Amino acid sequence: MKFGVVIYPGSNCDQDCVHVLRNVFKQDVRELWHKERDLDGCDCIVLPGGFSYGDYLRTGAIARFSPIMEAVTNYAKKGGLVLGICNGFQILCEAGLLPGALIRNRSLRFICKPVHVKVENRETAFTRFEKEILNIPIAHGEGNYFIHEDGLKRLREKDRIVFRYCGPDGDITDQANPNGALFNIAGIVNEDGNVLGMMPHPERCSEQEIGGTDGRNIFESILNTLNG
Amino acid sequence: MIAKIYVKLKQDVSDPQGIAVKGALESLSFKGVRNVHVGKYFVLEMDEMDREAAGDQVSSMCEKLLANPVIEDYTFTIESNNAGEKS
Numbered sequence: 001m002k003f004g005v006v007i008y009p010g011s012n013c014d015q016d017c018v019h020v021l022r023n024v025f026k027q028d029v030r031e032l033w034h035k036e037r038d039l040d041g042c043d044c045i046v047l048p049g050g051f052s053y054g055d056y057l058r059t060g061a062i063a064r065f066s067p068i069m070e071a072v073t074n075y076a077k078k079g080g081l082v083l084g085i086c087n088g089f090q091i092l093c094e095a096g097l098l099p100g101a102l103i104r105n106r107s108l109r110f111i112c113k114p115v116h117v118k119v120e121n122r123e124t125a126f127t128r129f130e131k132e133i134l135n136i137p138i139a140h141g142e143g144n145y146f147i148h149e150d151g152l153k154r155l156r157e158k159d160r161i162v163f164r165y166c167g168p169d170g171d172i173t174d175q176a177n178p179n180g181a182l183f184n185i186a187g188i189v190n191e192d193g194n195v196l197g198m199m200p201h202p203e204r205c206s207e208q209e210i211g212g213t214d215g216r217n218i219f220e221s222i223l224n225t226l227n228g
Numbered sequence: 229m230i231a232k233i234y235v236k237l238k239q240d241v242s243d244p245q246g247i248a249v250k251g252a253l254e255s256l257s258f259k260g261v262r263n264v265h266v267g268k269y270f271v272l273e274m275d276e277m278d279r280e281a282a283g284d285q286v287s288s289m290c291e292k293l294l295a296n297p298v299i300e301d302y303t304f305t306i307e308s309n310n311a312g313e314k315s
Contacts, residue, residue: 058296065293094296101298103237106244146241146299180242 001226002028004042006072006088008063009034013049013085016203021046024206025219034066043226044081045072047088049139049201059102059142060090069095081125081222082195086140089187089197098190098197099155100147102140106180110141114212115178117163117186117200118170124189125225126196126218127162133170134163134214136200138178138186143199145181145188155188163187163198229274229282233304235295236267270294273309282306 003021007014014031022029030040034052039045052063063069069091076082076097084092092098105111114137119127147155155161163186167176177184179199187198202215237243245266253261272289276282283306295302 057293061293061296093298099298101296103241103299104244106242108244108248144242144244148240148298180244 001043001223002030002041003044003046004030004032004039005046005048006032006034006068007048008050008052008066010052010054011048011050011087013087013201013203016201017046017048017085020203020206020215020219024216025223027223032068034063034068037067037071039068039071039075039080044083044222045075047072047082047084047091048203049086049088052087052091055142058094060087060092060094063087063091064095073097076190076195079192079194081225083126083218083222084195084197085201085203086138086143086199089199090142092195092197097195098188099151100145100188102142102199103144103146104142105140105144105178110139111143111178112139113137113178114205115186115200116166116168116170116176118166118172119162120164121159121162121189123159124162124193124196126189126221128221128224129217131214131217133166133168134200134217135168135205135212136202136214137204138200139204140179140199143179143181145183145185145199147182152183155185158191160189160191160193161185161187162189162196163200229276229279230307230309231270231272231274231282231286231304232307233270233272233286233290233294233302234267235270235290235300235302236265237299238301241299279306279308
C-alpha cells in the first residue's frame with residue numbers, strides 16, 4: 001500500500017510517521033510537501049504532528065490553506081482514508097473535515113507523557129482490533145477538545161467518538177483527562193468514518209525499543225482495511 | 229482604511245488563559261475583577277478607501293481565517309487612515 005505523509009513547514013513528527021510506515025510496516029511511503037497539489041495515488045494520507053506554520057494565529061489555522069489541502073479535502077470527501085495526528089487533528093478541525101476545535105490545555109502547560117485511551121468504537125477503519133485500552137503518548141499544548149452541545153450530541157449518537165482519555169483500568173474520570181477535553185475526547189471520526197483525528201501519537205509507540213507497541217494496532221487496522 | 233479587529237473565545241468556551249490572568253490579578257491584590265477574557269487584536273492597514281467595502285472584506289477575513297467561528301467571536305471597527313497619512 002502507498003501512504004502519503006504530508007509535510008508542512010513546522011511539522012516535526014513527519015519522519016516518525018514515515019519511519020514507522022516504511023521500516024516497521026514495510027509500506028511504500030511518499031513524502032508530500034504542502035505545496036504539492038496531487039496525492040500521487042496514495043491509499044492513505046497522514047497529517048503528522050508538529051507546529052505547522054509555527055502555530056501562528058491558531059493551531060492548524062494557516063496549514064489548512066496549504067495548496068495540498070484542496071487535494072486532501074477532495075480525497076476525504078471521496079472516502080479516502082485520512083489520519084490526522086495531533087497537529088494533524090487540529091488542521092482537520094480548522095479545515096472543517098472534522099467538527100469542533102482544539103483549544104489551550106486547561107493547565108496552560110505543554111504536556112508530553114504517556115496516557116491511556118479507551119477505544120470507544122471498534123468498527124472504524126482505524127480501530128478494527130481487540131485491544132480496548134491503549135497506552136499511548138501525547139505531546140501538545142492545545143489538545144483540549146471543544147464542541148458545542150448539539151455537536152457533542154451528534155458525535156455520541158453516531159458513535160463518532162473513537163478514543164477517550166481514561167485511567168489504566170479504563171475508568172473515564174476527570175483525573176485521567178490530561179488537557180480538559182470535553183467528554184474526555186481524544187479522537188473522533190467524520191460522519192463517513194474515513195477521517196480520524198486524534199491527539200495521541202501512535203507513531204511514537206509502534207516499536208518495543210522505544211517504549212511500547214500499542215500504536216501499531218491503528219496502523220495494522222488501516223492496512224487490514226486497505227487490504228480488504 | 230484601518231480595520232481594528234478583536235477576536236475572543238465565545239462565552240461558553242473555557243478560557244484557561246483568562247482564568248490564569250484572573251488568578252494572577254487576585255494574587256496581586258487587585259480585587260473586584262469578576263472575569264478575564266484573553267483575546268487577539270489585529271490592525272489591518274487596507275488599500276480599500278470605501279468604508280462599507282472594507283467592512284465586507286474584513287467580515288469575510290474573520291469568517292475564513294482570523295477567527296474560528298466554532299470557538300471565537302469577533303468584532304471590528306473601520307477607521308479612516310487619513311490622519312495617519314498626514315502625521
